[in-house]
Amino acid sequence: MQPEKVVKSGFVVVLMDLKEIGEFGLIDLIQTDAIQDPGTVVVGIGDDAAVLLPTPRQLQLVTADMLVEGIHFDLGYTTAWQLGYKAIAVNLSDIAAMGGVPRHAVISLALPRQTPVEFVVNLYQGMKEICREFRVNIVGGDTVASPHGLIINVAVMGEVEPAQLVRRSGARVGDIVAVTGVLGSSAAGLDLLGLDNWAEYDFAWPLVTAHLTPRPQVKAGPLLGLHGATSMDDISDGLASEAHEIAKASKVGLRIDAARVPLAPELKQAAAMLGKDPLDYALYGGEDYQLVFTIGREKFQALSVIDFGVPLTVIGEVTEAAGSVKLVMDDGTEQELAPRGYNHFR
């Protein structure tokens, strides 16, 4: 049943255009610069399993995301490098949202037979770029043939001090609700990518970048865990959806001020051009990979002296209305915020 595998090890090689560089060329390609923190890796790529040295007294975290061509990405608008970067980024974001630090990644690829070797090289270069930045080791995986389209699965392991672990379920009535960075840029960037002439707009670049190579809040997540965040989620499916996740898990309500949701000036320009409401992108767009969190008011005030590498913005507060998320409009009226995510966006 493994007709396409020619080397069984941490990584397995696919017979295709990759013959150009040969099996061992590809393994060399994958192994080069794969380890960023050698003190934590006993055995990396090349045995039946990777062997890792955990940090004593930390909890272990694990998350996985599968990206399927034609569903999650379109090679018409993303390069291999960008795709590799993003495939890692979305997993680092999940680790950060627990208050944890990412340590190791395991990469599974199913590649169409006609995949050029250059594509695979560029995909790994994008992965390694973000792994280098955040000191994450690529320690193994699987590479197989695909009869239809590219599939990428990334599993990332991380660690967290027990006291810094942040779940979705810890929000308390009276906490403030805050977010990192700006919201909605990624979804607007995706809409722009659907236009042939997006590159002509000065405002497009930061939005398209937010979509294609999102920067996960790897620094802010653990710091927020250390300094008292009571609940946290990464914003993968839009603020509305994530706010509902916290409200449901914590059995509280959230009240969000529409006027306080942070939006990039470029998002407002793009929304005006596209005839969309910029706030809709922020609430329902998704793929921002920012963090939404709750924290006590006094604790939040103490955060002002800390460098999170990203601005924090208070957008609302935690209420007693269990499971409810209210949006307060500019005129003071409130409306229930539907938990819809990106899938219902258009």
Added chain:
Amino acid sequence: MQPEKVVKSGFVVVLMDLKEIGEFGLIDLIQTDAIQDPGTVVVGIGDDAAVLLPTPRQLQLVTADMLVEGIHFDLGYTTAWQLGYKAIAVNLSDIAAMGGVPRHAVISLALPRQTPVEFVVNLYQGMKEICREFRVNIVGGDTVASPHGLIINVAVMGEVEPAQLVRRSGARVGDIVAVTGVLGSSAAGLDLLGLDNWAEYDFAWPLVTAHLTPRPQVKAGPLLGLHGATSMDDISDGLASEAHEIAKASKVGLRIDAARVPLAPELKQAAAMLGKDPLDYALYGGEDYQLVFTIGREKFQALSVIDFGVPLTVIGEVTEAAGSVKLVMDDGTEQELAPRGYNHFR
């Protein structure tokens, strides 16, 4: 970019025929009986990442395998239950081959939209059956839509006492070479599955079973690590390929006696019927998920009092001829054993 995701959490739900049971029905289905060893799981399915409690002073292991419909399996001959069982089994085998104990699994599925809910139920039941047997927790993953065919990625984390870790690279000249169980059954089983009438043959059942629901050597692997195995591999690509992996990594030679390679009597019957050499199945067939290991002679003799749950058979010895694997034929002649695996089998 996540048009098919309706719930972002440890597991994400796909909109398709699964509407029958609803989103929360599917999450319930996945979560039910997912945790076999609750003392090691702080947070399972349902947050941004799973949170796990490692065993102090153990090394952490991780491995992943991606199975692609049309490449690694054919739904014409495997049921969903069997496929789920095997997707976990192949990963447990990799953990066992390091001398380790499997602890947690993370499951990513890409499902065609028309997938019946019953298929997903049965797939998880097969996974949970083997997880229950070996006390492995399903702690998270991702479920997305696929435009073409089913894709399964399983990542398994395990643990190993540092003194019990077995790499490929530790074989020493003078060690014996041994294997668990019998070899070749799985590949013969696959050939039988290609016949319409395989069920008519009494000998077919154990071979087809070896192919569809292989039993990984989860008990034997750690015991062999504890009792002095110097190198070990699981036999996923055939004995010839794995022997070469050990010879190369350990910088030794292996000499294997053809007559000592353990074959099931049913394999011999099937090979006679199929007009094949049963030894070819054992050497080049693959997917046996038995273990091949090296160990000092005295250490091996001491193993006779231990219950490994599977027979051990000495098949050869470690020599000085670095990187070479010789096959000793019945007439005493030797030939170099090519490192070909299953892909060149037919």
